Amino acid sequence: MGERFYKIGEVSELLNIEQHTLRYLENSLKLKILRDERGDRQYTESDLDTLRLVLQLKNRGLNTTAIRMALENSSEVDNQNEDEQSDKEETEKLPVRGPVVTIEFVEAISAVKRIAEQNETLVEQNRLLELRIRRLEDKLDRYHRERDQKLDELIQLFKSEPDARNKSWLSRLWNK
Amino acid sequence: MGERFYKIGEVSELLNIEQHTLRYLENSLKLKILRDERGDRQYTESDLDTLRLVLQLKNRGLNTTAIRMALENSSEVDNQNEDEQSDKEETEKLPVRGPVVTIEFVEAISAVKRIAEQNETLVEQNRLLELRIRRLEDKLDRYHRERDQKLDELIQLFKSEPDARNKSWLSRLWNK
């Protein structure tokens, strides 16, 4: 309802993380943070929760890869448990341990689909390229023929001219 | 039944990992490897499988923390198939259930990823080829026009100015 958005500066203040770190996390964890029309990040409450979780996991020594896996597993739970941020320090409770592979799996499947599409495009593009090359070849041939023809013309013209002095340089012209 | 044990040297040979790396993995992944009365490590087949999986995951860029998490999900690989790993390659032994991380699975996924990368390369290469062809087309066009023009010029000159042609057109031809 009252969807409130936070700008990166605010988030940085609230959570005590540097802005560049927030951007880094966004990349490495592949979080998708909304943007406004100007391109500025808009963090939702949910994003804040996610970030808080991430920070905790980081403190426990998980790194991005691990955190990403953990996030995948806990995200679908979509905790209704509002801020139960009590002080109790659960020392050994990693959040949910589900099928880690699902991310990989899902990613793989969409990758396969993407590849299939790309491949179609590739085949088509290749066909077109092949065509253009063939045309180029033809064109080149034609040009050559035309040019030869013109040169012949020129030669004819020249031959009809008895003046022999020019022979030397002219022959040089079309010998190469 | 015939539980065979491998010593660290053998494992090192088999899997192509240095012994110190094996020990490192044991620590960082908190694997519990049996010991004999003397304290020497005794790797079981199952340990080998685990290690193979670990290696796969490592190759995919997961680090120990992440791998540890992944292992937790796949650890209860409760296959009661004690039978020998005979040579017969049963191709369609479908795992049937359970999101267990298998080596095959990981391999499949990384194959997909590899293909995806290759595909990207192909797309890029196509783009470059397209560019080169376009350049070639342009070049050919330009080249042809210029040459044609010169020849025409030459012919014209030859036809129209039989007297003055000696130097003027020639120099024009070469100097430009």
Next chain:
DNA sequence: CTTAACTTCATAAATTGTTATCAGGTTAGT
């Protein structure tokens, strides 16, 4: 027109993680 608050991209610096070496020990088998 300047400032504030963003953006990206690149790169430096600090921190962690991994692999490799070395030293010193134990045990079993020649």
Next chain:
DNA sequence: ACTAACCTGATAACAATTTATGAAGTTAAG
């Protein structure tokens, strides 16, 4: 007694990840 194969623990060397800084650009507000 000597060697082979293992053990531990410390540390060096290198690789990867994470954090910090800087340059250059965009947009909105004063």
